[in-house]
Amino acid sequence: MDLKDSRDRYGAVVVSIHWLSALLIVILVVSGFRAANTIDPIAKAAILRLHVPIAIAVLALTALRIGWWWGVDRKPAPVAGSPRWQQRTAQAVHLLLYVVILAMIASGIGMMVLSGAAPIIFGGDGARLPDFWSYPPRLPHGIGARLLLALVVFHAGAALHHQFVRRDHLLRRMWFGKVRSQARAD
Template sequence: MRALHWLVAGLIIAALVMSAFVMPGIRHDSPEKIDALRRHMSVGLIVLLLTFVRMAARRRTERPGFLSSGMAWADRLARYVHRIFDLLILAMIASGIGMAAFGGVFPAVFGLTGTLPAGFDASLLHEVHRAIGITIFALLALHVGGAFYHQFILRDGLIGRMGLARR
């Protein structure tokens, strides 16, 4: 379960980095843009499949005991953060598929045409996709901040439970 968690986390971070820092710098009429979109969409599809696997595994796998932060609001949030991530990931991928389908991106990505349609990224779905990405990034920062709080302030060994501590 830990390996799956870290694999999905790494892929999500890679997709966010691609969309925020790599793709905006490539012109729409460049073949590199199609390649970048192809990679971004491939990562998204892999994340979708692994998210379903992770959701199923979470139902069948015993989880370690809950570590309280001592703050009721933070404990409530912590209990739901992975479910919120799952919902955001599914919404992100659905908006990406919708953006690609309605924006006419699939023919270029699958090699049927050599160019992307003009304005494919100027749709409402693109804005939704972008907003979800920003929300995922913010939730990720909150999640990492919570882990650091547990490890360095509460000193309760949370990082070791996540498979990141030295043995």
């Protein structure tokens, strides 16, 4: 597998970033909802000690992916035979994923800065966590989490539809290894 994308598939760099980001985003969504629903401040701080560094890792991976495509590589062509509306929908969902991810990170940073919670979370000095709902970035962070979850489900559902209903082997484009020709794949 090449490091860079080809006309028909994604390269090793983008595939690695994609699947690592996907795993980390699932962890972020689960830990974020869990933290929001946790009353015990010690348990909430423990969850946030996991949540915040993973969010920073997702920011780094997202910036790397955007920079990779702007400066180093080009995306593969759309899936052959896909109607134009599906191509446009896929582009819109991907763009929204990036926008929501970046907005979530910005609102999370905003909450940490405005609330002063970072020293409490990472310092373990026993101080009480602030009420994050008292800070303006909390509302967009919560809305963004739900939107991110919906986009991820839609994105995964579309990929599974391509793979198992249309049987166009879309998932092979975003996986490691060589692509077999369509005639040999079936």
